[in-house]
Amino acid sequence: MASTPTANAVTNDSKAIVELFAISDNGKVRSHNEDSVLVAPGLGLAVLADGMGGYNAGEVASSMATSLIGVGLDKALADRPPGERVAAGGYWAHEAIIQEVRRANEAIYEAAQSQPQYAGMGTTLVMALFFGDTMTVAHLGDSRLYRQRGDDFRQMTRDHSLLQEQLDSGMISASEARQSANRNLVTRALGVDPDVVPEVCDYGIEVGDIYLFCSDGLNDMVDDEELAQALQLLSANLQVCATQLITMANDNGGRDNVSVILARVQHVVPRSRSWWQRLMDWVK
Amino acid sequence: MAKLILSMDGLVLNEVALAKERTTIGRKPHNDIQIDNLAISGEHAVILTLLKDSFLEDLNSTNGTFVNGQAIKRHFLQHGDVIELGKYKIKYVNEPPAESDALDTDQTMAVRPEEMSKLAGQMKAQKATDPASVTSIAPPSPAELPTARAFVQILIGAGAGKEMEITKTITTLGRPGTQVAIITRRPQGYFLTHVEGNRLPVVGNVTIEANKPHPLQNHDVIEIAGVKMEFFFKN
Numbered sequence: 001m002a003s004t005p006t007a008n009a010v011t012n013d014s015k016a017i018v019e020l021f022a023i024s025d026n027g028k029v030r031s032h033n034e035d036s037v038l039v040a041p042g043l044g045l046a047v048l049a050d051g052m053g054g055y056n057a058g059e060v061a062s063s064m065a066t067s068l069i070g071v072g073l074d075k076a077l078a079d080r081p082p083g084e085r086v087a088a089g090g091y092w093a094h095e096a097i098i099q100e101v102r103r104a105n106e107a108i109y110e111a112a113q114s115q116p117q118y119a120g121m122g123t124t125l126v127m128a129l130f131f132g133d134t135m136t137v138a139h140l141g142d143s144r145l146y147r148q149r150g151d152d153f154r155q156m157t158r159d160h161s162l163l164q165e166q167l168d169s170g171m172i173s174a175s176e177a178r179q180s181a182n183r184n185l186v187t188r189a190l191g192v193d194p195d196v197v198p199e200v201c202d203y204g205i206e207v208g209d210i211y212l213f214c215s216d217g218l219n220d221m222v223d224d225e226e227l228a229q230a231l232q233l234l235s236a237n238l239q240v241c242a243t244q245l246i247t248m249a250n251d252n253g254g255r256d257n258v259s260v261i262l263a264r265v266q267h268v269v270p271r272s273r274s275w276w277q278r279l280m281d282w283v284k
Numbered sequence: 285m286a287k288l289i290l291s292m293d294g295l296v297l298n299e300v301a302l303a304k305e306r307t308t309i310g311r312k313p314h315n316d317i318q319i320d321n322l323a324i325s326g327e328h329a330v331i332l333t334l335l336k337d338s339f340l341e342d343l344n345s346t347n348g349t350f351v352n353g354q355a356i357k358r359h360f361l362q363h364g365d366v367i368e369l370g371k372y373k374i375k376y377v378n379e380p381p382a383e384s385d386a387l388d389t390d391q392t393m394a395v396r397p398e399e400m401s402k403l404a405g406q407m408k409a410q411k412a413t414d415p416a417s418v419t420s421i422a423p424p425s426p427a428e429l430p431t432a433r434a435f436v437q438i439l440i441g442a443g444a445g446k447e448m449e450i451t452k453t454i455t456t457l458g459r460p461g462t463q464v465a466i467i468t469r470r471p472q473g474y475f476l477t478h479v480e481g482n483r484l485p486v487v488g489n490v491t492i493e494a495n496k497p498h499p500l501q502n503h504d505v506i507e508i509a510g511v512k513m514e515f516f517f518k519n
Contacts, residue, residue: 052393122394141394162335162395172337176360181336181378189394226453233456236464236480239495244468244477247497248453251470 016041017205017268018130021238022048022261025246027217028254034058035215035259036123038066044130045073046261050143050215052189053121057112061123061191064108069127072100082131083271093129093136094200101125101138101190101198108191122192126157126213133268135205138198141186144219146227148210148235153228156203156211160188184216210235211263214245217256221249238262286338286361286378288331290317292371302338307331309369310343323347323370331361338376340367432517434474434500436467441511450474458485463509467500474500474515481509 020039026032034051036059049065051058073096082093112118124141137145142159158164162185166172172180190196210231219227226248234241242260249258288307290298300307300317308315310328319328325345332339338361342349350368351359359365367374434450436457448455450467456479458464463481467474475497478484484491486507492498500506504515 166334172360179360179362182334185335185393185395187395192394229452229454233454233466234479236460237478240466240477240479243495244454244466247468247470 016266017044017132018046018211018263018265019238020046020261020263021242022046022259023242023246024259025250025254025257027257028250030257032056032059033257034062035217035257036062036066037213037259037261038070039261040070040074043074043077045070045127046211046213046263047125047127048143048213048215048259048261049123049125049190050141050217050257050259051121051123052186053112053118055117057118057121058123060111060118061108061121064111065104065123065125065190068104068107069100069125072103073097073129076100082129082136083134091131091134091136091202093131093134094202097127097129097136097138098198098200101140102196105190105196106194109194112191120192122189124186124215125190125198128211128213128263130205130263130265132271133204134202134271135211136200136202138200140188140190140196140198142184142216144212144214144216146212146214146224146231148212148228148231149206149208151232153224153231155224156201157199159186160199161186183220205265205268207265207268209265211261211265212245213259213261213263215257215259217254217258218245218249218260220256221252221254221258235264238264286333286336286376288317288367289375289377290319291373291375297372302331302333305333307333309374317374319369319372321370321372324372328369329367336378337361338378340376345369432519434467434469434515434517436506436513436515439505439512439514441513443511457506457513458509458511465506465508467515468497472499476500476506 020041022037022039024033024035024037036049038047047066047069049062051062053061076096080092082091084092086092086095112121124143126139126143126145128135128137128145137156139157140160142161145156147154147156162182163177163180165187167177212231230241230244234244242262245260246258286302288300288302289296308327308330309317310326311320311324312326327343328345329340329342329349340351340359340361342357347370348355351365361376363378365376367376435447436450437447438444450469453469455467456464457467463483464479465485466477466479468477476485476487476492477497478492478494484494487498487504500515502517506513506515
């Protein structure tokens with residue numbers, strides 16, 4: 001089966017904090033694409049979801065996730081900047097993301113409950129919002145975020161999967177995990193239960209950082225070393241880089257849908273320091 | 285579902301499906317697979333099954349548990365493994381899915397947290413104290429690659445005459461910041477793709493298209509960042 005890209009988006013807004021490129025591909029085996037990707041350069045937002053459920057329910061769940069979270073955050077950040085501190089001390093971005101993820105969860109869960117053809121549908125999620133000198137990352141399930149910074153390539157998210165739990169508890173080794181028949185079993189997902197707790201973290205960003213968001217169709221087919229090599233050699237051109245990643249997954253079998261979002265940090269806006277921090281710096 | 289086939293001297297004695305999380309093997313009658321032979325310990329070994337994966341653990345038996353001729357303490361069972369207890373052989377059968385079934389097996393699924401922690405908890409509780417013995421596992425077979433070795437040789441420009449074999453999935457050509465292209469190695473052959481710079485690489489007399497991999501033929505001449513090089517195959 002010819003693999004045709006079903007979605008892609010590019011942005012070259014040089015004023016934005018990040019340059020973003022998203023692409024989603026059917027792979028070589030599947031009859032349809034259950035992944036969804038969304039990038040909003042103005043917001044500095046990237047969202048990737050890998051849907052699950054019979055018939056076309058997976059597509060419905062993943063596209064509900066990306067669009068509901070995209071629209072919800074657009075609204076939530078319209079009157080209140082992401083970097084503003086909330087009462088508890090964290091960023092508004094952090095809180096807004098949790099809020100929108102939970103709302104999307106509710107909507108997907110309700111659709112799955114009320115419409116028989118959507119029963120049991122759900123989706124993984126990995127997303128980030130870039131603002132100032134920070135990104136807030138949220139994830140559920142086994143879709144991943146990697147970071148390439150200089151020579152350092154690392155996975156920023158830890159899968160919510162049965163395999164990862166077995167690895168953590170020492171049940172199986174990394175080489176055994178590759179042989180496991182229990183792949184693709186996620187322990188947290190969007191839309192499966194009435195409420196959900198996404199894992200949300202804030203990280204500092206640096207100019208030149210490259211972030212790779214992907215569905216398991218990529219990292220199951222291409223090992224980390226090859227992912228790192230592609231990011232390092234092709235970071236100058238996100239579109240070529242993303243297309244190359246998809247090609248590699250498909251050349252290795254393309255057993256699942258493959259989705260990739262690449263983000264390159266173009267500039268960082270340092271956070272204004274409080275009078276107290278400035279005083280502390282001056283005392284030092 | 286995976287199953288076990290118990291045999292002795294080539295004679296099949298019993299077939300047991302691994303339906304339970306714990307399948308015990310031993311001489312005493314309460315075992316799921318009872319082997320009434322003095323070479324077998326009362327509680328000899330156990331097979332822990334978590335969904336589609338099964339692990340065999342020796343329960344400090346007197347005469348030991350062997351898999352494919354090797355003594356094991358704990359072993360991650362693979363389709364076709366033969367477990368040996370004394371004169372008895374137990375074959376582990378867990379057919380890998382056929383290509384046509386790949387759709388179902390690679391499908392992402394959610395497991396409920398409660399079920400999960402229950403499963404993981406049981407597995408942890410039952411985990412043998414010595415998790416060290418692990419059989420070496422072959423890496424997944426890489427995609428088929430073209431058999432002829434590919435090279436580029438610089439014809440005109442800095443380093444003329446230099447020859448380089450293309451062995452990696454991605455090989456970069458050109459000068460960063462000025463003009464960069466890559467040669468990618470794929471099962472279908474080798475491709476040239478523009479990455480960076482205002483000028484696009486030229487192959488023969490044709491400027492290649494941006495964002496579209498250009499298939500390379502034997503003896504193609506590539507021009508990039510003022511350097512001309514020839515792409516060719518050697519057997």
